[in-house]
Amino acid sequence: MESARRVDYLNVDYGVRSWLLTTDHKRIALLYLVSITIMFMIGGLSAVAIRLELLTPAGDLLQADNYNKLFTMHGVVMVFFFLIPSIPAVLGNFLLPLMIGARDVAFPRLNLLSWYVFVTGGLVTLFGMITGGADTGWTFYTPYSTAAATTKVIPVALGVFINGFSSILTGLNFIVTIHTLRAPGLRWFRLPLFVWTHYATSIIFILGTPVIAITLALVGLERGFHIGIFDPALGGDPVLFQHLFWFYSHPAVYIMILPSMGVISELVTCFARKKLYGYTVVAGASFAIAFLGFLVWGHHMFTSSQTILSGLIFSFLSMAVAIPSAVKVFNWTATLYRGSIAWSAPMLYALGFIGLFTIGGLTGIMLASTGLDVHVHDTYFIVAHFHYIMVGGAIMGYLGGLHYWWPKITGRMYPEPLARIAGLIVFLGFNLTFFPQFVLGYLGMPRRYHAYPEEFQVLNVFSTAGASVLGVGYLLPLLYFTWSLRYGERAPANPWGATGLEWQTSSPPPTENFAVTPVVTQDAYDYHEAAAPVSEVLVRG
Amino acid sequence: MAEAVHGAHAHHFDDAVQQREAATLGMWIFLVTEVMFFGGLFTAYVTYRALYPDAFAHASHHLDVVLGTFNTAVLITSSLTMALAVYAAQVGRRGRLVACLCLTALLGATFLVVKVFEYAEKFEHHLVPGPAFSWPETAEAPNVQLFYSLYFAMTGLHALHMVIGLGILTWLILGARRGRFGPAYATPVEVSGLYWHFVDIVWIFLFPLLYLIGRH
Amino acid sequence: MSTHVIAPRVYVGIFLALMVFTALTTWVAFIDLGPLNVVIMLVIAFLKASLVVLFFMHARYESQLTRVTIVAAVFWLFVLIVISASDVFMRARPEALPLGIGARSAVMGPG
Numbered sequence: 001m002e003s004a005r006r007v008d009y010l011n012v013d014y015g016v017r018s019w020l021l022t023t024d025h026k027r028i029a030l031l032y033l034v035s036i037t038i039m040f041m042i043g044g045l046s047a048v049a050i051r052l053e054l055l056t057p058a059g060d061l062l063q064a065d066n067y068n069k070l071f072t073m074h075g076v077v078m079v080f081f082f083l084i085p086s087i088p089a090v091l092g093n094f095l096l097p098l099m100i101g102a103r104d105v106a107f108p109r110l111n112l113l114s115w116y117v118f119v120t121g122g123l124v125t126l127f128g129m130i131t132g133g134a135d136t137g138w139t140f141y142t143p144y145s146t147a148a149a150t151t152k153v154i155p156v157a158l159g160v161f162i163n164g165f166s167s168i169l170t171g172l173n174f175i176v177t178i179h180t181l182r183a184p185g186l187r188w189f190r191l192p193l194f195v196w197t198h199y200a201t202s203i204i205f206i207l208g209t210p211v212i213a214i215t216l217a218l219v220g221l222e223r224g225f226h227i228g229i230f231d232p233a234l235g236g237d238p239v240l241f242q243h244l245f246w247f248y249s250h251p252a253v254y255i256m257i258l259p260s261m262g263v264i265s266e267l268v269t270c271f272a273r274k275k276l277y278g279y280t281v282v283a284g285a286s287f288a289i290a291f292l293g294f295l296v297w298g299h300h301m302f303t304s305s306q307t308i309l310s311g312l313i314f315s316f317l318s319m320a321v322a323i324p325s326a327v328k329v330f331n332w333t334a335t336l337y338r339g340s341i342a343w344s345a346p347m348l349y350a351l352g353f354i355g356l357f358t359i360g361g362l363t364g365i366m367l368a369s370t371g372l373d374v375h376v377h378d379t380y381f382i383v384a385h386f387h388y389i390m391v392g393g394a395i396m397g398y399l400g401g402l403h404y405w406w407p408k409i410t411g412r413m414y415p416e417p418l419a420r421i422a423g424l425i426v427f428l429g430f431n432l433t434f435f436p437q438f439v440l441g442y443l444g445m446p447r448r449y450h451a452y453p454e455e456f457q458v459l460n461v462f463s464t465a466g467a468s469v470l471g472v473g474y475l476l477p478l479l480y481f482t483w484s485l486r487y488g489e490r491a492p493a494n495p496w497g498a499t500g501l502e503w504q505t506s507s508p509p510p511t512e513n514f515a516v517t518p519v520v521t522q523d524a525y526d527y528h529e530a531a532a533p534v535s536e537v538l539v540r541g
Numbered sequence: 542m543a544e545a546v547h548g549a550h551a552h553h554f555d556d557a558v559q560q561r562e563a564a565t566l567g568m569w570i571f572l573v574t575e576v577m578f579f580g581g582l583f584t585a586y587v588t589y590r591a592l593y594p595d596a597f598a599h600a601s602h603h604l605d606v607v608l609g610t611f612n613t614a615v616l617i618t619s620s621l622t623m624a625l626a627v628y629a630a631q632v633g634r635r636g637r638l639v640a641c642l643c644l645t646a647l648l649g650a651t652f653l654v655v656k657v658f659e660y661a662e663k664f665e666h667h668l669v670p671g672p673a674f675s676w677p678e679t680a681e682a683p684n685v686q687l688f689y690s691l692y693f694a695m696t697g698l699h700a701l702h703m704v705i706g707l708g709i710l711t712w713l714i715l716g717a718r719r720g721r722f723g724p725a726y727a728t729p730v731e732v733s734g735l736y737w738h739f740v741d742i743v744w745i746f747l748f749p750l751l752y753l754i755g756r757h
Numbered sequence: 758m759s760t761h762v763i764a765p766r767v768y769v770g771i772f773l774a775l776m777v778f779t780a781l782t783t784w785v786a787f788i789d790l791g792p793l794n795v796v797i798m799l800v801i802a803f804l805k806a807s808l809v810v811l812f813f814m815h816a817r818y819e820s821q822l823t824r825v826t827i828v829a830a831v832f833w834l835f836v837l838i839v840i841s842a843s844d845v846f847m848r849a850r851p852e853a854l855p856l857g858i859g860a861r862s863a864v865m866g867p868g
Contacts, residue, residue, distance in 0.1 A: 565819075565823070566822065566823070566826075569823055569826050569827070570826060572830070573826060573829065573830040576830040576831075576834055577830070577833065577834065577837070580833075580834045580837050580838065581837070583834070583838055584837055584838045584841045584842055587838050587842040588841065588842040588845045588846060591842065591846050592845075592846060592849055592850070606783065606786075610779065610780075610783045613779050614776060614779060617772065617775045617776060617779065618772070620772075620775075620809060620813050621768055621769065621771075621772040621813075623813070624763075624768045624812075624813045625765055625768060628762065628763065628764075628765055628768070631762045632762065731815075734813070734814070735814050738809050738810075738813045738814045739814075741809060741813075742805075742806045742809050742810070745802055745805045745806050745809070746802050746806070748782075749782055749786070749798040749799075749801070749802055750798075753782065753783065753786035753798060755794075756786040756787050757786070757787055757788055757789035757790075757794070
């Protein structure tokens with residue numbers, strides 16, 4: 001049907017200036033989407049190089065120094081420039097005002113600034129990488145990073161430092177937005193879980209990011225100006241660096257997973273057609289994760305020669321932080337139970353998340369036990385553990401969310417059958433890549449080594465094969481999402497029959513989000529048992 | 542943000558009150574990040590002072606207590622003038638607002654000038670960390686250099702915040718002279734005041750921790 | 758939350774208190790009170806900071822949310838400093854460890 005085109009946020013204005021000078025949170029979300037996708041590809045390419053090298057036991061593809069630079073690049077780009085911003089900056093920016101019935105975030109110009117800061121940080125780090133790269137690992141441990149490394153530590157770290165301010169601005173904006181701009185009737189306990197988890201994430205942004213900022217600044221000052229805070233020759237202590245570094249970098253992993261958990265709550269309720277089991281508990285668990293997440297950083301330092309007393313305390317607290325995460329998994333499962341399940345692409349990602357995050361989380365509890373961790377620290381067991389959480393968890397949530405809200409963001413449907421196939425490919429490829437790494441690590445293969453003993457080759461070959469499959473799985477959405485922009489079926493306002501204010505406005509929304517500010521009278525996830533199952537409402541079955 | 546003096550507000554806010562609440566909360570949250578930013582340095586300070594109390598005390602003696610106390614007094618006075626500037630904006634006294642803002646900036650600049658003198662003196666006495674550092678008692682020299690690393694990092698970061706504060710004050714003065722701020726729109730002055738007071742609070746801790754160790 | 762206006766004389770009063778505290782802290786620094794010197798110095802600094810926060814920064818009249826924000830900042834700063842500093846300190850001074858728990862982890866070998 002070719003009715004007159006409605007004015008929405010995409011077609012209201014054209015031209016580069018209307019995008020680069022926008023203050024519309026929805027356009028800013030898309031600016032982030034493009035830049036984050038580019039960073040993901042850069043991080044992905046370095047992973048390709050790593051996995052190619054690891055096909056054979058000998059260090060024959062790359063010299064050791066260059067291999068070190070590659071895993072550093074992979075870690076820095078993926079952690080700081082992809083995982084940490086991804087869901088908050090793309091989906092959070094786009095959806096938060098919509099979900100609370102607001103016209104924009106509290107500080108739209110700061111929002112745009114946060115994107116420019118992100119891009120600047122990214123360019124500075126990439127400049128460092130192109131002109132030689134750093135080889136310290138994304139963890140920048142002293143004294144190597146401050147005294148011995150002859151590589152481009154300062155520009156790489158400077159880019160990360162700058163990027164931190166982007167996180168801070170985003171977190172600040174979200175907290176103020178959620179407090180001040182909720183629509184009438186939208187009480188705290190009526191908010192979608194996506195909003196709750198982004199609030200908890202924003203608290204971590206605010207409290208944690210400044211600490212890594214000052215820590216990296218001190219590394220730079222020590223390298224450049226002999227301000228030797230961590231220098232043992234002056235009585236400094238490299239373990240102090242580790243404490244300051246992990247004070248942020250542990251909560252950072254909750255920055256990566258909490259928004260994804262918020263997405264899962266939205267997906268599971270919609271595609272099981274049920275309200276969330278234990279809504280209040282799940283909301284509370286988000287904050288419990290944020291709070292406890294700040295008290296466990298020493299579990300990265302069990303072998304660092306921190307005191308055993310500290311090790312004991314951090315070990316205990318690390319077990320405790322698993323509890324609210326487990327509560328969420330139980331509650332999602334209970335939501336699915338006796339629900340009216342639709343096997344849509346977003347739901348496949350959500351189900352994949354629940355399983356893979358559980359594996360990642362359980363191995364995390366194993367690692368919280370000091371005795372076991374001492375054995376597998378700095379092996380591929382650790383690598384597998386955090387990839388299960390970050391890729392099997394966070395990225396699955398990101399992809400599931402992208403699919404779910406794609407109609408809202410672009411006004412187009414993606415091709416559902418192809419999306420389901422891609423989701424399965426991602427799931428299979430992921431497990432083939434990373435499950436062998438649990439075994440490798442347990443058998444003793446160290447991480448960050450480009451050569452390894454012969455007996456580890458078979459598992460490494462499986463892992464590289466899996467990575468190729470995973471790569472295909474990631475490439476497919478890139479292709480069909482792009483395809484859908486031109487050829488995808490036009491989406492109605494609410495293609496999934498979902499609850500939530502974002503579905504009460506058109507797809508795509510107008511610039512001001514709502515023609516009239518909505519008034520909320522119902523709780524979240526007000527799905528009724530009598531409501532039509534999703535398959536009847538889906539555009540494509 | 543809307544510039545009118547008559548309670549107008551940006552389009553995404555319902556009213557000027559909501560806008561002011563958002564701005565104030567936003568600044569408080571930003572100050573939380575600043576607390577944690579300086580917090581890393583305070584962590585290092587606490588750690589090393591506990592480990593090397595004598596070296597830190599000897600190092601601290603070389604700092605000029607008179608200048609340090611004077612600077613503390615200067616900053617506290619500047620907080621007073623800043624608070625009075627906020628009052629002037631809230632009651633619509635434009636002349637007073639401009640005067641108080643100018644005084645605050647002047648006091649801030651005074652602080653920085655004193656710091657320049659102090660830093661220059663450190664440079665002359667070879668107390669700047671690096672190859673030129675030199676300290677008579679060789680046994681404690683490394684720890685003394687650690688103290689001075691912290692001294693420069695902490696006061697340097699503080700001074701950087703003062704410079705930014707002066708920039709903000711300049712912007713406020715220019716706006717105040719044009720009559721932008723008044724009872725209906727005092728928020729930028731209030732919110733900048735919060736920043737300025739925070740910078741004062743950091744110095745309230747830095748002064749005794751750096752200048753007053755073991756002075757007896 | 759209304760725009761609360763504080764009278765200038767209150768500000769001047771707080772200013773005078775701050776100046777007195779400053780003089781006091783400098784004066785006490787030159788008197789030998791042993792470990793009490795540090796305690797007094799920190800108490801005075803906290804008092805001065807509190808006066809600035811409550812009155813100059815209007816926190817006394819602000820919302821519950823603002824107060825929670827301030828408390829949260831102080832709390833987490835405390836967590837960062839206490840845990841990190843105490844661990845690094847006890848690494849170097851194992852005799853300070855409570856309950857005689859060993860400083861070196863087993864993987865580092867004996868002694």
